[in-house]
Amino acid sequence: MTATIDTTERTGVRDDRRYLEELEKRVLFFDGAMGTQIHAAELTAEDYGGVALEGCNENLVLLRPEVIERIHEAYLEAGADVIETDTFQGSRLKLDEWGLGDKTLEINRAAASIARRAADRWSTPERPRFVAGSIGPTGMLPSADDPALSKITYAELTDIFYEQARGLAEGGADLFIVETMVDILELRAAITGINRLNRDLGRRIPIQAQAFFDVGGRMLLGTDIEAVMTTLEALPGVDLIGLNCGTGPEHMREPIRFLTEHSRAKISVIPNAGIPINVADKAVFPLGPEDMARDLAEFVNDFGVSTVGGCCGTTPAHIAALVATIGERAPKERIIV
Numbered sequence: 604m605t606a607t608i609d610t611t612e613r614t615g616v617r618d619d620r621r622y623l624e625e626l627e628k629r630v631l632f633f634d635g636a637m638g639t640q641i642h643a644a645e646l647t648a649e650d651y652g653g654v655a656l657e658g659c660n661e662n663l664v665l666l667r668p669e670v671i672e673r674i675h676e677a678y679l680e681a682g683a684d685v686i687e688t689d690t691f692q693g694s695r696l697k698l699d700e701w702g703l704g705d706k707t708l709e710i711n712r713a714a715a716s717i718a719r720r721a722a723d724r725w726s727t728p729e730r731p732r733f734v735a736g737s738i739g740p741t742g743m744l745p746s747a748d749d750p751a752l753s754k755i756t757y758a759e760l761t762d763i764f765y766e767q768a769r770g771l772a773e774g775g776a777d778l779f780i781v782e783t784m785v786d787i788l789e790l791r792a793a794i795t796g797i798n799r800l801n802r803d804l805g806r807r808i809p810i811q812a813q814a815f816f817d818v819g820g821r822m823l824l825g826t827d828i829e830a831v832m833t834t835l836e837a838l839p840g841v842d843l844i845g846l847n848c849g850t851g852p853e854h855m856r857e858p859i860r861f862l863t864e865h866s867r868a869k870i871s872v873i874p875n876a877g878i879p880i881n882v883a884d885k886a887v888f889p890l891g892p893e894d895m896a897r898d899l900a901e902f903v904n905d906f907g908v909s910t911v912g913g914c915c916g917t918t919p920a921h922i923a924a925l926v927a928t929i930g931e932r933a934p935k936e937r938i939i940v
């Protein structure tokens with residue numbers, strides 16, 4: 604018995620092409636930040652499993668699943684078509700930092716099934732809702748010369764991502780979103796790991812690959828948008844290419860324009876609510892829902908971006924504004940040169 608059959612029987616999940624088919628028909632909206640909403644829930648150390656685990660958002664899927672489910676609900680209610688699992692730091696390498704590495708499969712499986720439950724509750728035949736299994740960076744920098752941060756082999760990294768993706772697939776994820784990646788080699792390792800999983804499961808769960816750019820339009824080690832696109836397009840299995848986190852939409856405009864003019868993949872954009880400013884020692888994200896929606900509407904209407912959503916500092920109000928501003932529309936046809 605394979606995980607495919609388990610998942611399908613338990614959740615009635617559609618076939619793996621459904622997300623991509625829906626993207627052909629209409630622009631889809633991702634949810635907003637998970638961390639911001641967890642912070643707003645004002646949890647105690649006990650909720651996280653004790654003082655030593657305070658701040659481990661991933662452990663909440665085991666200990667306070669209803670808190671996470673409520674956050675998913677709030678985003679679905681705001682109009683999100685796609686909700687992301689609470690697993691951004693759910694790789695074994697990140698969970699090991701909390702002593703939770705052995706729970707990697709359990710945490711990812713649980714996180715995906717919480718999101719699955721919420722998404723299924725909001726799904727209709729006309730408007731399916733999707734679960735994106737969130738896979739973030741491990742904290743290693745395989746491309747760097749740094750002896751500590753690059754001390755991992757490519758094969759080891761692919762195993763790390765394979766394991767996380769397996770938990771997410773078993774919990775019912777419709778797609779994988781590999782996001783906030785600062786190192787192109789790590790991004791590639793994640794895709795290689797997922798491709799191997801898909802092969803082993805006999806499935807073809809879509810992959811949305813997203814890089815993190817600084818205000819200068821580069822990844823941490825200098826990779827620019829052209830290099831990102833070239834690398835990702837050379838890999839099998841990558842369905843969407845995009846950017847998330849790092850900056851607000853304004854700094855993403857040119858790299859996104861480049862992608863929409865040159866890439867054969869569909870394009871995704873999930874910016875922060877601007878670049879945070881320090882107010883009384885607290886990071887405040889300056890971009891309000893309307894301003895963010897206006898910028899992203901331009902990316903959709905003028906450039907032909909397929910899916911938009913919000914990263915750090917965004918809230919259900921940001922997603923509601925996006926949905927209201929962009930509305931239901933087919934993706935703009937792009938001319939690839």
Ligand SMILES: [Zn+2]
Nearest residue numbers: 848849914915
């Ligand atoms: Zn972010």
